[in-house]
């Protein structure tokens with residue numbers, strides 16, 4: 607029986623770090639506390655039957671280095687010894703990773719906890735500010751990111767540590783605000799009768815929004831994937847696709863503003879995830895920012911709050927690397943989420 611380790615124990619190098627989403631799996635190796643992470647090509651989760659095969663093929667077969675520890679960020683709640691991914695058939699079994707792949711220690715966290723770790727120390731080159739506002743030192747931060755799903759996490763500073771707070775914030779309600787929204791809303795596909803943020807603000811949600819716009823305008827939908835919607839919006843061939851991208855940004859701004867209010871995130875609000883990076887060239891930053899600030903009676907508070915797009919494509923890996931090097935700088939609760947040989 608492999609014991610669950612105490613969370614204050616340092617991790618042994620070399621350390622494999624991994625960001626496992628519903629669509630993409632990203633891996634890197636940390637040789638010691640000082641070297642930059644050695645990254646490996648991004649792989650698709652659908653190309654491998656399970657995470658063990660993916661780690662073997664994408665990392666272990668490509669290097670002679672045998673990692674001693676693994677720090678894995680996965681898109682799903684971390685609970686027990688068999689951890690399911692929300693949008694993929696993979697199941698992470700830390701004890702199997704230890705027995706089969708030779709790890710001595712495995713830590714598993716939620717992928718948005720990793721994003722939260724990343725925004726503690728994102729370099730200026732990895733982010734782009736949208737609109738006004740200056741980050742207050744030591745104030746709370748928020749990260750939200752549309753990808754296969756919609757992830758949300760807070761980052762709170764206390765007792766000289768950064769504490770990530772991951773929840774299920776992607777599933778809050780998203781309501782209509784303008785006459786155009788009121789026309790579109792009845793045509794969105796709901797989940798059990800309601801429009802949660804993730805019904806719009808993720809890959810499948812973008813398709814839902816596009817189709818709803820087409821129904822509202824009595825047009826035949828042409829695009830059937832998020833990437834095709836972005837492409838058609840960019841080349842100007844489909845006005846519904848263009849509007850879908852613009853409204854996606856406005857709604858993302860609104861949700862970001864709501865979450866900023868919840869966390870009083872004067873330290874900054876960060877937009878991550880795979881989709882935002884792909885639609886940056888099409889975004890009207892003013893619309894995004896207007897949705898963010900439209901929070902009466904607290905618009906003034908939001909005007910002072912900085913909003914950033916994360917442009918670093920491997921942000922979660924930088925967060926995992928920061929944690930793996932210095933776990934004690936972060937108040938990450940690892941009880942029940944850390945396994946040892």
Ligand SMILES: Nc1ncnc2c1ncn2[C@@H]1O[C@H](COP(=O)(O)OP(=O)(O)OP(=O)(O)O)[C@@H](O)[C@H]1O
Pocket residue numbers: 626627628629630631681693717752753754755756757808809810831832833834836837879880881884885
């Ligand atoms: N050009 C594009 N425009 C808009 N969406 C896109 C584009 N290309 C891919 N996507 C969508 O991005 C989503 C994948 O996002 P991401 O790269 O963040 O994956 P992920 O990390 O596996 O997701 P998650 O962490 O949410 O499970 C998919 O829904 C995909 O259809």
